[in-house]
Amino acid sequence: MSTDSSPPFSWHFSLGRIPVVIEPSFWLVTALFGMVGARGVPQILSWVGVCFVSILIHELGHALVSMSLGSGWASIRLYSMGGLCYHQGLSRWRSVAVAAAGPLAGFLFGGIILAVNHLAPPRSLMTFVIFRDLMWVNFGWGIINLLPVPPLDGGHVAGGVLGPTRQRIALWLGIITSAGVVLLALSSRMFYAAFMFGFMGYGCYQALSTTRDLKPLKPVKVAELEPDALARAWQALRSGNETEAARLGHLALSAAKPGPESNAARDLLAWVSLTEGNARAAVSHLEKVEPPQAARPFSLAMAFNALGMPDRALPHALAAVEKEPSDQAAALSVRLLTKAQRLDEAERIAREFAWKTPAMRNARLADVASARGDFGAAAEFYATAFEAAGRAEDAYQSACHYARAGHVERATDLLERALKAGYDDFEALGQEPALAEVRSVPAIAEQLAQRSRGAA
Incomplete structure (x- = not known):
């Protein structure tokens, strides 16, 4: 399961406390729409700019109103189909206000543009085109969006x-x-x-x-028909049967008393959603925990990280290390701290946490060393992790980092050991720039050729 849904080359920034992610697909699809009507390049670029500003203001309307009505957080994502605003779950009528706030923000922005146009009418074709596009996106799309x-x-x-x-x-x-x-x-x-x-x-x-x-199910009958539904749901989830886990989880929720019982069922349903790749549904389940602080921090960290919101995931991951310490929580914390370039904190957790195996500790120290650009140290840590646990991925990472550090012989040795240990992502191996020289070593080239012939 992916831990970050943001595609490569996404643009991350913040508007105050509101994180924003702009996916590459937003620019591409918006530019394609701008080509309709045989526009020239300047008009296409102006159209992209109009859509970017207008849609961002629309989503900002959702975000600001949600936070003013009690949501503890909000974030914005622009993607191929427009924009999305994520926020903490609110009551029915507050959610109605948040939904209406986006189009209303666009109408307000459009009204400001109308006032500016009245005071200073367009004097060139380009300014007229920009004004026309602003009117269409903020008023036309806004009205359609209210259907x-x-x-x-x-x-x-x-x-x-x-x-x-x-x-x-x-x-x-x-x-x-x-x-x-x-x-x-x-x-x-x-x-x-x-x-x-x-x-x-x-x-x-x-x-x-x-x-x-x-059909609505009565709690008493559910409990009679499905005893130990929650425990059986976790068992089904661990065995890979997400459908049965979801069914039992919903039954457990319908039979649960408000409080710890219902919170435990919602936590299970959140993990079912994560397993199915639906991070938004996972966050939705966890937002319904009462009181909100009763939600498991590790579950929240995993859900926000899968949703592509590492800044929201990090404090929950750190809380999980304190409240429910596990190798998974510590590993996630190290990865998120490393991504945030808080490398000293990441190294401290990697060194001080009571890992179940030395391999986990060394692999996380390798992650930190790699982020610092110390490829030699990273390679050594990955090699030590491989010696301890025999994971092919650790040997492969060690080979890559030895190659980046200029140690071709060590890189060749670790790559051979990775292949013997079962490393089989040959597409990644064939595209890794650092391993270009290693792939040309006769022993490696012959192994890759043999495996290619076997696959064919």
Whole structure:
């Protein structure tokens, strides 16, 4: 399971206490949209800038309102399909306010631009194009975003206003609205809009079908039918049966008393979501723990890290080392501290923590040495970890770091040992720049050729 969902080359920065991640796909897809209508390069660049500023302000509206209404944190991510704001779970009506805040922030920004345009009208084609794009993105997209169709903001508003007992009505409203927009878009030959709303309408239909199949379960009957549901759920999860673990976890939650019992069930469901690769669902489960401080810090650390929010994960990981010490919590803390360039703290934990095996300690010290650029020390630590546990990955990392330090003979020896130990990621091996000289060594080249022929 990946511990960081941010793709390579993402741009990370913060607006006050709000971390922001801009994925490369945001720039690419926005530029592709800008090419519609045979725009020149300056107009495409201005379109990208307009979308970046406007969507960021939209998501900032969600984030600021959520924090003002009691959310302890908020973060923003811009990606191929637009923007997302993550925040701590809030009550029903506060969540409605947060959903409406994004479009309203865009309307406010658009109003400011209108005022500036009135005071200083555009005097060139480029300024007129920028003004036109700002009006469309902030007012046009804002109005569309308020349509009552999940996952648009209007869909969240409608679902919140109707309440948890009328979610089927909210879904039907989404289906009917989507159908109307599709018909209108097709009549206007706006095929992309028709596709998007058709896709969202189909999603509402699927959710409606699922909701129809769900039946409320009485806690007493659940306890009778599924004794020890939570313990059996953990057993199923450890054996790789996520579906059964989720079923038992929901049963345990429905039968649990508020407090420690329900919190334990939500923790289990969070780990099921993490195993399935759904970090957002994991965070959602953990946000419902009462009181919030009762959530397990290691679970929170893993969920936020999987969500691509290492800055949010780090304090929880450090708390886990103190409150529920384990090799996994200490290893995660070292990795997050290393990523944050807090290398002295990372080294202190790596050296002082009571690891179950020396291999874990040496591998984490190797991570810190590598971050410092001390490739020779990193190679030695990885080699020592390999000697202790025999993990092929440690031998491979040692080879890479010896190669970076210029010790080709040692790198060749460790790579041979990694291959004998079962290292089989030949794609990574073939693309690693540091191992270019090592791959040309006859003994290594012959082994790689033999394995390539065997794979073919």
